[in-house]
Amino acid sequence: MGVASRPLPSYRPAPTAAALACGLANSALLLPPAVEWLGSWRGLLDLFASLWTVLFVAFLVLFWTGDAVRSLLQPTAPSSPSTPMARPRRSPGLTPRWALVLLVVCGVELLTHAGERNGFLASSRPTSGVETWTTADGYAVLLDGIPAQGDGLFLLPMLNLFLDDGPPAPSEFDRRAGHVYLVSLLARPLGTYWSFAAVNLLAWWGAALAVWWLGQRRWPGSAVPWIASLLVATGQGFLFMGAAPQAHVAAYAAFAFFLVLCDALRLWTRDISLRPWLSAGWAAGAAGLIYLVNLPCLLFLWLYSLAGLTPRRLIGLILSTLTAFALVSLWVLYGRALGLGFSGGNNDLAGQAIAGWLRVLHAGPYEIIGQLRAGSVRGISVAAFYYPLWVLAVLGLVVSGRDARRWALAVLVAGILPAIAFSTRFHLPRLAYFMYPAVYLLAAAGMQALARPLPRPAAVTLLATLTLGLIALSNLDLLGIQQLNLWFHYSQGNTW
Amino acid sequence: MTATSRRRLLPWALFLVALAVTLAGVTPAAGAARLFFFVTLLGGIVAAAGLLGPRAQLAAALLLLSLVATQRLVERPLAVPPSSQWTTPLAGPGQVVRHTVRLPTGDPTWPRLWTRAAGAAVFVCARGPLTPEDGLLLHLGDEPVARLTQEQAFGTRPQPTSIGFYRIPVSRTLLERHPEAVFTLRRAPGSSPRPIDICGTFSYRPTAGPNSSAFFDGATWTSPGAEMGGRFLIEVRLEDAAGRPFSIWY
Numbered sequence: 001m002g003v004a005s006r007p008l009p010s011y012r013p014a015p016t017a018a019a020l021a022c023g024l025a026n027s028a029l030l031l032p033p034a035v036e037w038l039g040s041w042r043g044l045l046d047l048f049a050s051l052w053t054v055l056f057v058a059f060l061v062l063f064w065t066g067d068a069v070r071s072l073l074q075p076t077a078p079s080s081p082s083t084p085m086a087r088p089r090r091s092p093g094l095t096p097r098w099a100l101v102l103l104v105v106c107g108v109e110l111l112t113h114a115g116e117r118n119g120f121l122a123s124s125r126p127t128s129g130v131e132t133w134t135t136a137d138g139y140a141v142l143l144d145g146i147p148a149q150g151d152g153l154f155l156l157p158m159l160n161l162f163l164d165d166g167p168p169a170p171s172e173f174d175r176r177a178g179h180v181y182l183v184s185l186l187a188r189p190l191g192t193y194w195s196f197a198a199v200n201l202l203a204w205w206g207a208a209l210a211v212w213w214l215g216q217r218r219w220p221g222s223a224v225p226w227i228a229s230l231l232v233a234t235g236q237g238f239l240f241m242g243a244a245p246q247a248h249v250a251a252y253a254a255f256a257f258f259l260v261l262c263d264a265l266r267l268w269t270r271d272i273s274l275r276p277w278l279s280a281g282w283a284a285g286a287a288g289l290i291y292l293v294n295l296p297c298l299l300f301l302w303l304y305s306l307a308g309l310t311p312r313r314l315i316g317l318i319l320s321t322l323t324a325f326a327l328v329s330l331w332v333l334y335g336r337a338l339g340l341g342f343s344g345g346n347n348d349l350a351g352q353a354i355a356g357w358l359r360v361l362h363a364g365p366y367e368i369i370g371q372l373r374a375g376s377v378r379g380i381s382v383a384a385f386y387y388p389l390w391v392l393a394v395l396g397l398v399v400s401g402r403d404a405r406r407w408a409l410a411v412l413v414a415g416i417l418p419a420i421a422f423s424t425r426f427h428l429p430r431l432a433y434f435m436y437p438a439v440y441l442l443a444a445a446g447m448q449a450l451a452r453p454l455p456r457p458a459a460v461t462l463l464a465t466l467t468l469g470l471i472a473l474s475n476l477d478l479l480g481i482q483q484l485n486l487w488f489h490y491s492q493g494n495t496w
Numbered sequence: 497m498t499a500t501s502r503r504r505l506l507p508w509a510l511f512l513v514a515l516a517v518t519l520a521g522v523t524p525a526a527g528a529a530r531l532f533f534f535v536t537l538l539g540g541i542v543a544a545a546g547l548l549g550p551r552a553q554l555a556a557a558l559l560l561l562s563l564v565a566t567q568r569l570v571e572r573p574l575a576v577p578p579s580s581q582w583t584t585p586l587a588g589p590g591q592v593v594r595h596t597v598r599l600p601t602g603d604p605t606w607p608r609l610w611t612r613a614a615g616a617a618v619f620v621c622a623r624g625p626l627t628p629e630d631g632l633l634l635h636l637g638d639e640p641v642a643r644l645t646q647e648q649a650f651g652t653r654p655q656p657t658s659i660g661f662y663r664i665p666v667s668r669t670l671l672e673r674h675p676e677a678v679f680t681l682r683r684a685p686g687s688s689p690r691p692i693d694i695c696g697t698f699s700y701r702p703t704a705g706p707n708s709s710a711f712f713d714g715a716t717w718t719s720p721g722a723e724m725g726g727r728f729l730i731e732v733r734l735e736d737a738a739g740r741p742f743s744i745w746y
Contacts (some may be wrong), residue, residue: 116700126733129740132651133660135621135697136731136744142577142698153580162533163567164526165574181533185563188570192577257544264547279543286540289533327536334532338525 013067014409017059025051032369037494046494047369049378054420057413061303068309094212098226102208105233110201110242112478116140119240119477119485120149128482130490143193143245152196152245155180163187170341175328177335178289179247196245203253204242207436208232210256215441217263218404219448227444227467234471235440237384237433240488248430251291256437258283258297259411267316268305277316278323285327292349292418294324296434299414304407349422356424375423376494381416383429383487385436386473389443392466396445404445411438427491443470503550507557511542514561517568534564578698578725583623583659585691586632586683590714593681593694595730597745598703601675609743613734616671618664618679621695621729624649625656631687634664635680637673641666643684659695661729671732676704679730696720699727703745 028051029044037043113119116137124131125138139150151172158177160166162184173180179199186195208229215225232238241248261283265276280301288294298321305317332342360371382390397405415435419428447466451459477485515534519527538560545556586593600606618634618641625646626632632644642648642664653660671677681694699721702708706721709728720726733741 126741127744129738133653135729136733136746137697137700140698140700141580142700142725144575147700150580153577156574156577159574161526161529163574164522168525168529177529178533178537181530181537185567187574188567188572191572192574261544261547282536282540283544286536289536331532331536334528338528 011063013060013063014405017056017063020059021052021055024055028055028365028369032366037373042496043373043494046376046378046496047373050372050376051369053377053381053416054372057416057420060409060413064303064306068306071307071309072311072314094209094216098212098229099209102212102229102233103205105230106201106204106208106238106242109234109239109475110197110204112475113239114146114197114243116147117477118147118149118243119482120244120246120489121147122477122482123485123489124150128486130486143196144191146193148193148196149244149246155183155245156192159184159187159192168339170339170343172344172346173247174335174340174342175332175346176247176289176291177331177340178286179250179291182250182290183245193245197243200242200244200249203250204233204238207238207249207253207256210253210260211437211440213260214256214263214437215444218407219400219441219445222445222448223451223463224441224444224448227447227463228440230467231440231443231470232436234474235436236386236474236484236488237430237436239474239477240485241430247291248433251287251293252433252436254287254290254293255296255415255434258287258293259300259437262301262304267301268308268313270310271312272316274312274316274319277320281320281323282327284320284324288324288328289331293434294328295350295418296414298324299417300410303413304410307406349425352425353418353421357421360424371424373494375420375427376491377416377420377423379492379494380419380423380427380429380432381435383490383492384419384432385439386484386487388470388473389439392444392446393439393442394446395449396442396447399449400442400445404441408438408442411435427493429488429491433488503554507542507546507550507553510554510557510561511539514538514557514564517561518564520568580697581659582696582720582724582726583693584696584711584720584728586681586694587691588689588714589683589685589687590712591683592712593728593730594710594712595679595728595746596704596708597677597679597730597732599671599675599677599732599745601672609734610668612736612742613668614737614739616666616668616732616734618666619650619729619731619733620644620662620664620679620681621659622662622681623657623659623693623695624653626662626692627688629688630690630692631684632692633682633684635682636666636670637678639670639673641670641679644681659693666732677732681728681730695729696726697729698725699746701746702727708746 025048029048032038038047116122121138121140122128124134126132126134126136131139137147140147141150141153143152154171154173157166157169157171158173158180161168162181183195183199186198190198211232212225212229215228219225237252238249262280265279266272267276267280284294284297284301287297301320302317305313335342360367397408400408412435415438416432418434419432422428422431447463451462454462474484518530518534522530542553542556542560546553584593620634622632622644626644628643628645634641634644644662648662648664650661650663699706707719709721709726710717710719720728727746731744731746734743735741
């Protein structure tokens, strides 16, 4: 019996992966010897959640890859799921009023979290109870007389280069020069501090608009795009990073723009030429010049494209990937010729992550479990998005349509994988925050599902209450409660 | 040339004008750095805007042109931030590091803070390791507080020779005797000849004004506040029962 005539088994990858991950994570808990940290239910559940997440991601990617291979070998058979987003949908226009509302909300959130109120800075002060080496003002630098997160200092040589105020000088952040270039366009009129903030504000607003657009496309005719875009405008990661002179906000926006671009290019339409794939690769590479956004971009591209994979799409994926990495590598070569060093820990995060996992994998299964305990994936994920968001997002995943679910899972996996990869060295909820387009859209879909059975006034009240509750939660620091900022900075670790 | 092709070419013509504006007359290094990101990032933005339609693409090109023109036309030098970390060597008994902290002892909040506080400590930053022979003495006004040694070292530091904090517990009564707390660091007579680096940082919210810190080199007093917007790293911290600081003054 040939491959072509073999019937495809009927199964759903995500629930199957979830069930398998449950079983295997349970078994894996029996592997370590009796250790103190497995002596409590909290410790056990934390490890179980981290194991489950990693195994779920692994099985899901495995099943998707298996489906893709079958699609390649059996091109006429229906793939599971069907080719995503093959039919372009009509997207209602964004009202200027809503765009303005989002801009105002982003602006108010940035201003209320600027200067010494910035979460990145505030959580580094000795009074937060974590750092013992910082001064009363935290890990800070004074930019134009305003306290800002201390790493901003290391971006100034690059800023001076772009402004023609200084020669090339190596820094920890040479790979993120694209962000500083964008800042340099505003630095003369706005000054150092506010040019960083303005780029962040524009990126933040752009991210909210992009998530609105993605919501309209995948959850059409619902309140999902409005709620999700508002959640972006008040999102924990954006609040935490908004007033920090760092590349993260621009990077978060770049990821959302990339997701929009992929849809706008109609990459997943059959028989499309290879040019849009090159464009997507260029976009991923350009995003990689801002921060390591090329990783979630390319991961998403591959994962989502696995459904109904054709030889032509495979070539497109390879072209995109090569283009992206070529652009990022070209900057390294070009920058070195300019006199930049690309040395230091922040310039070699990917290399450190690979080396870390190779060491752990070489050491054996117990070491892997120990690593998942030390770099709790659950702690990182919950620090990036607090429990209520996850609960709503899971509900949203269950009630969403097939394509929306597949898309959201691809974004979630693409967003969490870099954070898992880097967890051998750093525990970075700010990396896991790349999941935000999916988490906020799914959470909004979950809210909508809760409200659907209710009469309209009650439904509106429920949606408003839940949205305002989530907004209040991410703004707790304005009342002096820094806990969410602390978790976002340092991860929740093994605590609940 | 048709109207359609004009509409398609105009944004890219503006893009080329912007390129000329951004590169004209700059040093080769700045020009090369700008060129790379102008092409990769801004070129990508203009191309992507084309997906939204010719008007959006034209608007994007105009916006970029205005941004690069502003970058060239506005003559505003960027302020150099005050150093976040510097040191001053305290070489011998004739030299003094002084830092004044205005404590809110007369404020109604002071007793309230002490309902939570388990104790207070002065934090001094210096380069280690400190031995008794180094003779680094901390005074509050005329009262001797402590001779700083490695036993008081606080927090992790990369190397024993790195700079780091020294934590010296002080009593509430001592602080209340000195609402205008003038801390001094001196070297004891007969101390080791090696200079001890005392750390400084920028001064954002000094309780005793911008010139709250001063250094006496044996002949004259100078202020890091006046010279570089700085202060010596001497802080008073109130700590709760867990040892976590919850109020800090400098």
